[in-house]
Amino acid sequence: MNTSQEKCRDVPLIEIRHLSVSVEGKRVLNDLDLYVMQGETIVLFGPNGSGKTSLLKTIMGIPQYRVESGNIIYRGEDIAERSIDERARLGLGLVFQNPPAVRGVRLKDILRICMEKGGVFKEESIIESADKLNFVDFMDRDVNLGFSGGEIKRSELLQMLAQNPAFVMFDEPDSGVDLVNINLVGKVINELLEKGIREDRRTKAGLIITHAGHILDYVNADRAYVMLNGSVSCSGNPGDILEDIRTKGYEGCVRCRR
Amino acid sequence: MPKVTVKEKAKNAERKPAAIGPDIDLSEYSLQADDHGEIQKLTGLTDEVRERAITVGIDAEESCRSGSFFQMDHSVILAATNQSGLEVMSTTEALKKYEWLTDYWWKAVQVDADKYTARAELQQHHGYFLRALPGAKAEFPLQACLYMGREGMAQHVHNIIIAEEGSELHIITGCTTAQSVKSGLHVGISEFYIKKNAKVTFTMIHNWAENVAVRPRTGTIVEENGVFMSNYICMRPVKTLQMYPAAYCIGENATVRYNTILSAPEGSKMDVGSKVCLRAKGSRAEVVARAISKGGAIVTRGNLIGEVPGIKAHLECRGLILSERGSILAIPELDGRVSGVEMSHEAAVGKIAEEEIQYLMARGLTSDEATAAIVRGFLDIEIKGLPEHLRREIKKAVEMGEKEERIL
Ligand SMILES: Nc1ncnc2c1ncn2[C@@H]1O[C@H](COP(=O)(O)OP(=O)(O)OP(=O)(O)O)[C@@H](O)[C@H]1O
Ligand SMILES: [Mg+2]
Numbered sequence: 001m002n003t004s005q006e007k008c009r010d011v012p013l014i015e016i017r018h019l020s021v022s023v024e025g026k027r028v029l030n031d032l033d034l035y036v037m038q039g040e041t042i043v044l045f046g047p048n049g050s051g052k053t054s055l056l057k058t059i060m061g062i063p064q065y066r067v068e069s070g071n072i073i074y075r076g077e078d079i080a081e082r083s084i085d086e087r088a089r090l091g092l093g094l095v096f097q098n099p100p101a102v103r104g105v106r107l108k109d110i111l112r113i114c115m116e117k118g119g120v121f122k123e124e125s126i127i128e129s130a131d132k133l134n135f136v137d138f139m140d141r142d143v144n145l146g147f148s149g150g151e152i153k154r155s156e157l158l159q160m161l162a163q164n165p166a167f168v169m170f171d172e173p174d175s176g177v178d179l180v181n182i183n184l185v186g187k188v189i190n191e192l193l194e195k196g197i198r199e200d201r202r203t204k205a206g207l208i209i210t211h212a213g214h215i216l217d218y219v220n221a222d223r224a225y226v227m228l229n230g231s232v233s234c235s236g237n238p239g240d241i242l243e244d245i246r247t248k249g250y251e252g253c254v255r256c257r258r
Numbered sequence: 259m260p261k262v263t264v265k266e267k268a269k270n271a272e273r274k275p276a277a278i279g280p281d282i283d284l285s286e287y288s289l290q291a292d293d294h295g296e297i298q299k300l301t302g303l304t305d306e307v308r309e310r311a312i313t314v315g316i317d318a319e320e321s322c323r324s325g326s327f328f329q330m331d332h333s334v335i336l337a338a339t340n341q342s343g344l345e346v347m348s349t350t351e352a353l354k355k356y357e358w359l360t361d362y363w364w365k366a367v368q369v370d371a372d373k374y375t376a377r378a379e380l381q382q383h384h385g386y387f388l389r390a391l392p393g394a395k396a397e398f399p400l401q402a403c404l405y406m407g408r409e410g411m412a413q414h415v416h417n418i419i420i421a422e423e424g425s426e427l428h429i430i431t432g433c434t435t436a437q438s439v440k441s442g443l444h445v446g447i448s449e450f451y452i453k454k455n456a457k458v459t460f461t462m463i464h465n466w467a468e469n470v471a472v473r474p475r476t477g478t479i480v481e482e483n484g485v486f487m488s489n490y491i492c493m494r495p496v497k498t499l500q501m502y503p504a505a506y507c508i509g510e511n512a513t514v515r516y517n518t519i520l521s522a523p524e525g526s527k528m529d530v531g532s533k534v535c536l537r538a539k540g541s542r543a544e545v546v547a548r549a550i551s552k553g554g555a556i557v558t559r560g561n562l563i564g565e566v567p568g569i570k571a572h573l574e575c576r577g578l579i580l581s582e583r584g585s586i587l588a589i590p591e592l593d594g595r596v597s598g599v600e601m602s603h604e605a606a607v608g609k610i611a612e613e614e615i616q617y618l619m620a621r622g623l624t625s626d627e628a629t630a631a632i633v634r635g636f637l638d639i640e641i642k643g644l645p646e647h648l649r650r651e652i653k654k655a656v657e658m659g660e661k662e663e664r665i666l
Pocket of ligand 2: 054
């Protein structure tokens with residue numbers, strides 16, 4: 001490894017500093033700090049309405065989420081002023097929790113878009129991946145139109161494979177996914193985050209939102225953050241934190257913050 | 259009481275305004291036209307004419323066509339078919355050739371419906387006669403082009419299409435003007451007769467100009483097990499276009515499908531509907547419309563009339579308003595006259611959801627690209643049972659319309 005790459009490893013791939021965000025005049029993120037190093041897989045816990053999705057959408061650049069103050073630094077650049085598509089082309093990808101259905105745009109159309117704009121993936125490998133995700137029959141369906149909860153997750157992951165982003169955000173990839181499919185979902189996340197190779201060789205990083213933590217049975221996470229009321233209340237070992245939340249709820253995290 | 263003749267009925271309706279649409283002063287348009295002679299093949303068209311004809315789906319090479327009809331202003335310059343069992347000629351000639359044709363003349367459209375039907379009877383300028391003999395199946399589509407090359411001119415055509423028992427016809431009709439023509443009037447009467455077990459697909463593409471007024475009047479009679487499928491595409495400017503074709507399912511299990519794709523630029527008024535009367539058990543109808551306003555005013559209508567039990571029909575209309583000044587009025591009507599009918603409709607008019615644009619942007623498309631992709635998807639209606647090359651012509655016309663309007 002050369003020295004410039006070495007140096008790259010010391011600075012986070014993405015860093016959120018003192019981020020405050022409002023949507024529809026309502027404050028949803030408050031002075032939030034968080035970072036993700038290249039090669040890392042981070043988990044984000046937090047109760048309903050704590051602002052997890054808002055954080056991901058803000059990072060992706062959805063304009064309704066207005067940055068009031070703070071910075072979003074990606075590869076050393078503050079990207080807060082950049083449009084959604086610019087961020088996508090810079091290497092940011094988002095698995096939406098509730099993506100809209102787009103009538104008339106078929107799954108295969110959007111996969112082609114993802115490939116053209118970002119990915120190094122080939123048409124054949126998409127078919128292969130679709131096969132892996134048990135999703136070949138959906139290619140001619142309008143994207144997300146009438147998809148079941150589990151199907152939406154697989155469609156989103158397939159799009160990520162085609163787009164091949166460097167920083168992948170997963171908004172509840174395990175919610176509503178059955179036991180057979182969660183295994184597939186886990187495999188694809190591992191593939192996207194290059195979990196098969198040594199951490200210091202990886203070029204990717206990921207941020208995964210999960211409530212029950214099922215996905216952690218399939219994907220190894222390095223660190224976890226807990227969000228409460230729009231900011232990070234604590235961070236630490238994903239297994240320990242999950243155990244805490246399972247037994248004591250978010251009480252511990254509230255105390256942790258104090 | 260003495261029987262009123264067709265001509266008398268027309269005379270009486272000469273001043274009768276149409277039920278819908280802005281009234282047109284017919285005296286504004288000239289009835290003069292030059293004689294354009296005849297050509298042997300469409301390759302004999304001038305480059306200018308050919309280029310315009312291609313925009314409305316005409317295949318100038320005639321390689322994938324079973325026959326061609328070309329009318330320029332008031333002259334039929336070509337009428338020919340290369341498949342036996344099919345007939346292509348002007349209706350004036352057909353009237354001379356077949357005495358029985360009067361049994362089909364003004365039987366699917368009323369001659370005194372309004373001043374436009376009356377005008378077409380009193381001042382008819384040909385039109386096409388297309389017929390498939392019993393059991394004949396067209397290998398390729400028949401194509402017909404109605405071309406207006408003279409500024410300020412009126413063209414009144416009367417078309418008759420007959421699919422005899424067990425036959426199959428695919429027709430593509432393109433109507434357009436010369437590039438230089440800005441204003442004119444086109445009145446087109448079309449009467450379709452689909453006999454028992456016959457099938458007709460009719461694809462019509464219009465490419466008019468800013469000041470052209472268009473009044474098609476169409477009626478279709480579908481007998482037992484007959485299938486009529488009509489696709490209409492107008493993606494280009496027109497001053498005023500009003501049509502409300504009607505199909506009558508009079509035989510058991512008759513099937514009618516209408517697909518309409520409209521895009522109205524600023525200044526264009528389009529009022530287009532589809533009506534189906536289901537009069538026999540087991541008949542089916544499906545009406546689908548997609549309308550885009552880029553500043554123009556669109557009225558999209560649908561009317562399903564269920565007159566007997568055991569019929570099934572569905573109406574779907576979606577409109578997208580892409581400009582502040584645009585408007586779309588969707589008027590879906592379901593008219594069930596007995597119990598035991600199954601009719602439904604869905605209609606939606608609005609703008610593109612911001613959320614959908616953002617979603618595609620998150621995959622790397624710019625805002626404009628995302629909008630275009632959604633519009634393209636919106637206009638891409640699935641048309642079943644149409645030969646592949648006609649599907650391609652529709653796609654081509656839609657894409658061309660989309661592209662040109664963006665430049666404007
Ligand atoms: N576009 C919006 N308009 C209005 N309120 C919003 C909007 N987006 C988010 N909010 C509000 O912001 C708060 C945080 O929402 P967010 O979706 O980020 O929560 P979350 O942590 O992802 O919750 P969940 O676990 O239920 O997915 C909620 O109170 C939500 O109602
Ligand atoms: Mg959420």
